Amino acid sequence: MKWYDRITMIDRRVIYLLLTVFVIIPFFIKVTIPQKIMPQTRRLFDFIESIPPNDKVVMISFDYSPQTQPECHPMAKALLKHCFARGIPIVGLSFEPEAPGLAVDALVSVVQEIDSLATNREDSLVYGIDYVYLGWKSGRIAAQLDMGEAISGVFPRDYFGNLIDSLPLMQATKNYKNVAIVIILASADYPIDWIRYPQTRYGIKVGAGLTAVMAPQYYPFVQTGQVSGLMSGMKGAAEYEKLVLDHGYARTLGSAETGMNSQSMIHILIIVFIILGNVGYFFSRRQKGTHK
Amino acid sequence: MSSDPWIWIGAILTLMIFSFLYRDNPFYKFGEHLFVGIANGYYIVYYWHNALKPNLFEPLSAGQFVYVVPLLLGLMYFTRFIPRISWLVRIPIGFTIGWGAGLSIPALFQADVLRQLEGTVVTPATFSDLASGIWAVIILIGVVCTLVYFFFSREQKGLLGSASRLGIIFIMIGFGASFGYTVMARVSLLIGRIQFLLGPWLGLID
Amino acid sequence: MKRKLPLAICFFMGISMMIQFFIPHPTSLNFGSMIYKWIIVLMAFALVLAIGNLIRHHGFKIQKGKEDWPYSIVTLTSMVAMAIIGLAWGIDPDSLYQSIYLNIMAPLGGTMFALLAYYMASAAYRAFRARSLEATLLLISAFVVMIGFMPFGQYIHPRFPAFAEWIMKVPNMASQRGILLGVAFGSIATALKIILGIERSWLGGKE
Secondary structure: OOHHHHOOOOOHHHHHHHHHHHHHHHHHOOOOOOOOOOHHHHHHHHHHHHOOOOOOEEEEEEEOOHHHHHHHHHHHHHHHHHHHHOOOOEEEEEOOOOOHHHHHHHHHHHHHHHHHHOOOHHHOOOEOOOEEEEEEOOOHHHHHHHOOOOHHHHOOEOOOOOEHHHOHHHHHOOOHHHEEEEEEEEOOOHHHHHHHHHHHHHOOOEEEEEOOOOHHHHHHHHHHOOOOOEEEHHHHHHHHHHHHHHOOOOOOOOHHHHHHHHHHHHHHHHHHHHHHHHHHHHHHHHHHHHHO | OOOOHHHHHHHHHHHHHHHHHOOOOHHHHHHHHHHHHHHHHHHHHHHHHHHHHHHHHHHHHOOOHHHHHHHHHHHHHHHHHOHHHHHHHHHHHHHHHHHHHHHHHHHHHHHHHHHHHHHHOOOHHHHHOHHHHHHHHHHHHHHHHHHHHOOOOOOOOOHHHHHHHHHHHHHHHHHHHHHHHHHHHHHHHHHHHHHHHHHHHOOOOO | OOOHHHHHHHHHHHHHHHHHHHOOOHHHHHHHHHHHHHHHHHHHHHHHHHHHHHHHHHHHHHHHOOOOHHHHHHHHHHHHHHHHHHHHHOOOOOOHHHHHHHHHHHHHHHHHHHHHHHHHHHHHHHHOOOOOHHHHHHHHHHHHHHHHOOOOHHHHOOOHHHHHHHHHHHHHHHHHHHHHHHHHHHHHHHHHHHHOOOOOHHHOOOO
16 A cells, blocks of 8 residues: 555544544643734623623623533633623523523632632622523523513523512613623524524624634624624633733633643644645545556 | 542543444443433423423413413424324414514514625725725625525526636635634534543543 | 414414514514513423423334334433422522533533544544645635634744634635525525415425
């Protein structure tokens, strides 16, 4: 067998093994390479920066599942840290059935982190005043449209069973008029429903934190301003973590930043594999052409 | 290494699924079927606690009898299993599909057509910055040529053929970019699982 | 009747929702709000149907002793157990239901998706060939984006990340917008055909 045929026939298990090794190595050999922040991530960050504290809420729709947790969970935590640090109340909800557990995990972990650093009662976060998690609802588009009139009509109770009208934050947040922006953290096409329906009807601002697979499709919406800002995949999460850290809203970077080195290694590996495959293909084709 | 039994369960199940990379085996099949079962059980509970109970049964108990209509429509779904009256399932389906179709028309026009056309149109104001103006013209050409590529009502030759060829070039560049992002997405998921195994389970990393 | 009634309901709902979208009068908004609440309930019932189908499929496999039938027992048992745990003991953050979700369901689902990274690498190595101009452009575009968006990309050339960003913002966006417009026109046409009863495949069946 010629060398150019051999390099196109590497056993798949060798590829799998190399992939695994290249993911693991950067966890032990830590190299910090500065991130270049993408414009659309910065736009989202700047939008949150422009919201006055204790005014309108930021609504976060946690719509990712455990399958895409590595990309979206760091986004959620960075976003929560940013909003809480700026005194912006949060109203969370979900339309993805597998999301609520992760949403509660993100809220609890960030709130605990902030409360552990609080020196007095004002610095700590109180459920029902600083943040509320409404839970999950079926009939996504119907629920999104109905919230434009009254959020309590769709969510009579929050995720923990409290009556919505008993929560001070929800007494002040009746519908989209009290929402500065809704940011959808999603692994499927949830943001597009927010753009098509509530934004068209009620003019609500929409931001998104998407898995990298979805991100290219939303560039047209970013260009028209229908999406006010966008975090794309683990890179977007790492960028937002960096922005939050640089502005003093967090003390450490999150898990997305540490994953970027593995990302870089794997990208190089895949490019090498594709080049090997193509080199073998071209030489093989040339050889066949010569024999003809 | 973790002493939490839940972490160990998660790690063992993770390795069971990863075993499929070597070949299909009973451990993988067990994990796969367990996932399907637990996910469906999860959905049952969620739909009860978050949709049916607060949005149907609690309002009905409170005397809002207009909710009898969605209750009846919902029950009609089950007529699918009774051959003699299975045609009744078309009623809730027709209700939902009609609702979705009617709602989508103005929404799609506004968000997907009009706003997107607005963003594509090139005006003298676009050339306030020369580079932005040139890119806007390229975008306009790209959008038109992409649409022409998918236009099959006429034979693609002459000007139409050239525009279609240019369209496929834009589409291929777009798909290449999407592939690049897809690589990042898939690798992120793998990194997440490896982080879990090395961190919370084995305790080798923070 | 068996076809005309559902078609009439579909027509009425379609037209009324289209009209309701444009009328901001409180009566119209209240009507819309009522329908949205009904849809929330109907979507929940649709799941019950899906669960019924799952039970039927796996029950049949067990009954007939089809291949891999013992795994169907795993599926049905775990589904029933999870449902009982959630319905009987609640879904609070510190409940057994949440523990099973975080420590069994999440790792299983996450790992299944993680396998995709391996398949994608293997498939890209075997199938990604620059056979034509279009395929070559796709490859080059993929390489530029993959390298440009990684932190090390700026060290290969300082303008690499900007070039990758340009690819996303100009040619990629143009093609995505063209596809978006095409899909939107197609969806609008299909929605109109459904409302007007021209498209009837959703009725199913012969009678």
